[in-house]
Amino acid sequence: MTNAALTTENLAVTYTGNREVEAVKGVSLEFPENELTAIIGPSGCGKSTLLKSLNRLHEIQPNVEITGDVTLGGRSVYDTDEPVPELRKRIGYVPQKPTALPLSIYENVAYGLRIHGECESKAELDDRVESYLRKVNLWEEVEDRLDTPGAELSTGQIQRLCLARSLAVEPDVLLCDEVTSALDPISADQVEKTLESLKAEYTIVAVTHSMDQAKRLADEVVFLYLGELVEANDVRSFFENPQNERTREFVDGSRPVEDDDDSNSDSEPTTASVSPGR
């Protein structure tokens, strides 16, 4: 692996509600800089939890306990004096469900910039908003209606709007939680293309349910199963020469026997082959 932008050291996340569940069990990983790392695995195996624990977003839920550490550029994310909002500015997050803030298209992108007071003048803000909307290939579609509510866009456009909003505060790392799973194939394809174009500049960690998507997009692949790290490798070795028996089964599509299937969309080759973008 090349330079690691983000690493986890023995990271474990436990939900301590009525029933104690260890969602992530001591995972140590390196996410290389300016590459896209895909996290795959069956539903409910801790993918999203792992992702959210990278920028401490899981902390908005009560009853979560965390051990181990995450470091960004060598600095700890948990053992730090840095205020959490400042940290989350450096590690952006895009949720699975395309979510427009109750603001205009323009203000959706300007949201983070305004909060952090990054732009001195309106002209500078205009420039930044435009350049990030261009970056996610949304500018042409919305330039004549920037004042209309973000919610009036299609879900695919909203998801690209979300990307623009996250990118606008210039994070080092972008966390994407199954960002194409709620989209129709065409929109998913557009979002994928956008991610493709972004990975040269950003370190991206993307949870995905689609093996095909991982194959197309990822540089590195991490396979998580029931909260445990099974295998992490570069995309070619991962799919062509899986080291672990369970990875081999998962890649071949014969799903692990213990898997309680609560989602049909989950990375079976049959669904993957008709999934977005092909």
Place this chain on the structure above:
Amino acid sequence: MGESMESQESNARGGRLGRRLRIERLSSYWLGGAGYFAIGLFVLIVMSLVYQSLPLLSEYSVVQMLTSSNWDPAQNEFGFMPAIVGTIYVTALSMLMGTPIAILAAIYLAEYAEGRLKTLVSSFIDVLAAIPSVIFGLVALIVVVPFVGNYLAPAVGSSATGLGIFTVSLVMAIVVTPFMISLSVESLEALPDELRETSLGVGATKWETIKLVLLRAAGPGIFSAILLGFGRVFGATIVPAMLIGGQTHVPSSPFATGQTLPTLIVNDFGELMSLPLTQSALIFVGLMLVVVVWLFNFAAMLVRRRLQRRWQY
């Protein structure tokens, strides 16, 4: 043989299906009927109020009655001004006191309180909302009235017994705030977590997220909650009747005694109903109450729809 069994089976299935479809039709009829009944009831109430108000309206001009401040039914003087001003005073003061508290408390409960504390506080708020308002009136007579009369009114340089518009407003604020809190909490909690994650995910603080995103998204719900509170204060009868002191002039200050439209009805109903014009006047007061509440609900619905369509939450 086999064929007949099959047809029997299909008959049975047809019978069962037929029955299910009949029930389906019936249920939609009577549910529709219930809906029309509600509309019919409202129309009937308004019509009978209008009809009973006609004797008054045929003798006096509406404008003159609404602007006259002389209320003396025994002398056939029907000026609604004092009651209208009293109602506006009470409603405005209560909402001014109750709304900010309700919104802040709702934010605390929905976004900050956790675990057992949250359960405890919400259950107490629900209990408060369920207490009959006559109890609030009673307690207020013992506690709030002396407090206002002995301390608060003198402190702002006015002398009062403690009964009056301010006392009513304070107590009504206490009565409706729990309602507004629980409704506002509901609309905040109904928001998807993605909104919070999205905002926090670009580095917003919790308070920024609440102020810029959540309050806006929950706006229609909170707005309805406040309007429901408004409706309750506007139509409140027992608390004003117990605490407002009853006086037929236009109130001079918030600490003055006064009357509201509903207290006008309850105070004069028994003794003066024998005078036909007075009865008609009181029914006209009822008509005003219904019309104002209806107009407000209608306007609220329009505003809520607009907001909802705009932000889609």
